[in-house]
Amino acid sequence: MKFIDPHIHCVSRTTDDYLFMARAGVVAVSEPAFWAGYDRSSAASFADYFRHLMEVEPKRAARYGIQHYCWLCINAKEAENVSLAREVIKLIPPLLDHPLVLGVGEIGLNKNTRNEITIFEEQVEIAAKHDQMILIHTPHLEDKHKGTSIITSILKNDKRIKPERVLIDHCEEHTIRMARDNGFWAGLTIYPVSKVTPARGADILEQFGPHMICVNSASDWGESSPSMLVDTALEYRRRGHSEREVADVFYDNPCRFFGQGGKWKLKPETSI
């Protein structure tokens, strides 16, 4: 089977992970800009990071037959430094026409602070002004419900934002309705520890239905694994869902979401 990991931080992974993904059938990935494991000291560090995302990782991925796309932004964690964040935001608009840049992301909230909200709103403005798709980071453990509520309210109140061109990521049982009931795509991030497991991911797909859901591993600097994507697909298959149904979630859905921007080359293999 073929898979797409719609959210993975390849810059923090080894070539062994690329090899694993290729062997497991992952043919394409999208990598949102995020925290590097430490707070960067200047906007110049982000300029280099963006070049890494747009030029270096696509070449690394191509060696394993994997297509690599990316998203640009300043992440919520480093957005707490408003002056640095504004310097970084200035770097983004000239890069948005790059053929491998899918949009603005992953923007959102980390601790739901006033500064994070300010910088989130300023990056939504960039996305709206440049007609970009948006990938949203919702807080992980403290506090996802509140952060998702703030984010969806801001997005709903901006009439320029088309919800179907926004993916609200890291949804869980108590936040997925806030995403989908408002017309947004929902992302499920599957982890080996502390957050949604493959079994819970499959539960959510079954309980809420697979429409407008993308499943990802979000593998990064922390305890995480590219295998979570495939493990969730296997769990879904083990429960009796057909290969076609698995492909619909793990291949076609990312193609449907990403395909709206005109840069993503792969097409869904079935229509819904």
Next chain:
Amino acid sequence: MPHSKDVLEHQYLEMRWRTLSLAADLDRIGRCENGPQTLRNDARLQKLRKALEILTSDGGQDRAERVQMIFSDMTPPPK
């Protein structure tokens, strides 16, 4: 739709293991200095106790969502 007994058969040992892990976690805290007071008074453990009540209740098929809400911050956003 699989039979509930089949799902239970598949999951039971892991469910038992998770319950035992939680019991051992609480014992470990309890053995430490001020352990009994922490077990009794810590706000996080009080939330955990509420979550366990949901796990052992009979009603509804949305236990995971209800447990999520126990651990969620319902205060208003920052001004």
